[in-house]
Amino acid sequence: MSGINNLRRSIVLKRRPKGEPSAADFDIIEETIPNPDPGEVLTRTLWLSIDPYMRGRLREEQTYAAGVQIGEVMTGETVGRVMVSGDPRFHAGDFVVGARGWQTHTISQADQLTKxxxxxxxxxxxxxxxxMPGATAYAGVTEICKPRQGETFVVSAASGAVGSVAGQLAKRAGARVVGIAGGAEKCLWAQDKLGFDDCVDHRSLDLQRExxxxxxxxxxxxxxxxxxxxQQAVFNLLNPFARVAMCGMVSQYNAQEFPPGPNLGFVVGKRVLIQGFxxxxRPERLTEWRAMAEPLVADGSLAYREDVIEGLENAPDxxxxxxxxxxxxxxxxxVAHEAD
Structure with missing residues (x-):
């Protein structure tokens, strides 16, 4: 916040990025903090999630969800503390997840929030x-990949929020897990901390061979x-009856024109299942995953790593x-500290 307690700061879309988004594509606005109506809750944002899918929301054309319009607050899930509640299920001081927006304070429908x-x-x-990242990994691994004992499971962006969980779940299912990540440090972490059997640097001069x-x-x-x-390197090594969970394609999110796709003729011969999701x-998967994963996170059975940027104004970067x-x-x- 700007030091003035009755103001909120919001980051709104100024223009649609061409290629990589930058701070110049957004504006920061200040306005009086609104009061919630009955059935609404005012939260102060503590944490804001930054995820690759956000790039798709900046496009003019709609993908699987509506894009952010010029002048609208940029979307993003948050963890916040309740300041004022217009719903008896929430009280000042409660911590909640589910409010959306790049802003210091958010008004949300109570039904959208989870304590x-x-x-x-x-x-x-x-x-x-x-x-969402953990639940995404859970859904893709258990519903599409379904790794079995002794099979080889490969995950790209292996040190990221989704990939790191997907690989750990496949390892728990008995698979041999190979990660693909960017740089030696990330690959070592995937092996030493996450327990992956191997990890390949996608920047390698001979990715296919490695x-x-x-x-x-x-x-x-x-x-x-x-x-x-x-993807091309992986597809060349797919076994008959392989399963591919198509979660994201971050390498082309900034492209103004998508590259031509691969020749997928091998899918027939190898009877490969490729499924996007x-x-x-399946919103119930998040509840199911959270109930299962909370104790595993608490006792250290599931490892994770966080990369924290300080300050709402740095969200575009x-x-x-x-x-x-x-x-x-x-x-x-x-966005703010819990004790603030």
Missing amino acids: ISADAAPLSTYLGILG LQTACPNGIDCYFENVGGAV IVTD ALAGILDGRNFGKLLVR
């Missing part, structure tokens, strides 16, 4: 491993987050960074 406890896990984890060495028996399951050259199609792979772990903006 969370700071005692169960760090509040920030409800935007990462216990939030991936083949890491997957001598081919690839049975692939959790796709990246696309591009990484959006986790919000954070978005550019996640699209370029500069983050290491779940990317978050700390």
Whole structure:
């Protein structure tokens, strides 16, 4: 905040980016903090989630969800503290997840919010491993990839919020897990902290050869987050009856024209299942995942890493960074401290 208690700051879309988004594509506005009507809740934002899907919301054409319009507050999920409640289910001081928007204070319908406890896990984890990214990994692994004992499971963006969870779940299912990440540090972390069997640097001069060495028996399951050259290298090694969970294609999100797709003729011969999915199609998966994962996060059975940017005004730069792979772990903006 600007130091004036009755003002909120919001970041709105100024113009549609051409290529990589930047701070110049957004404006910061200040206005009086509104009061909630009956059935609404006013929250103060503590944490803001930054996710690759946000780039699609900046396009004029609609994808699987409506885009942000010029002058509208940029979308994004938050963890906040209730300041004023117009609904008896919430009280001042409660922590909640579900409010959306790049802003210091948000008015939300009470039905959109879920109360969370700071005692169960760090509040920030409800935007990462216990939030949409974790539930996305859970859905893709359990519903599409379905890894079995001894199979080879490969996940791109292996050190990211989704990929790191997907690989751990496949490992718990008994698969040999190979990650693909950007740089030696991320690859070492995936092996040492997440327990992956191997991890390949996608910046390698010979990605195909290194991936083949890491997957001598081919690839049975692939959790796709990246696309591009990484996808091509993986597809060349898919085994008959492989399963591919198409979660994201971050390598082309900034492209003004999408590149031509690969020749998928091999899909027939190898009987490969390729399925795209959006986790919000099955909202019950988030509740199911959170109930299952909370104790695993609490006892350290599921590992995670967070990359924290300080200050709401830095959200546009954070978005550019996640699209370029500069983050290491779940990317978050700390908008305010819990004790403030």
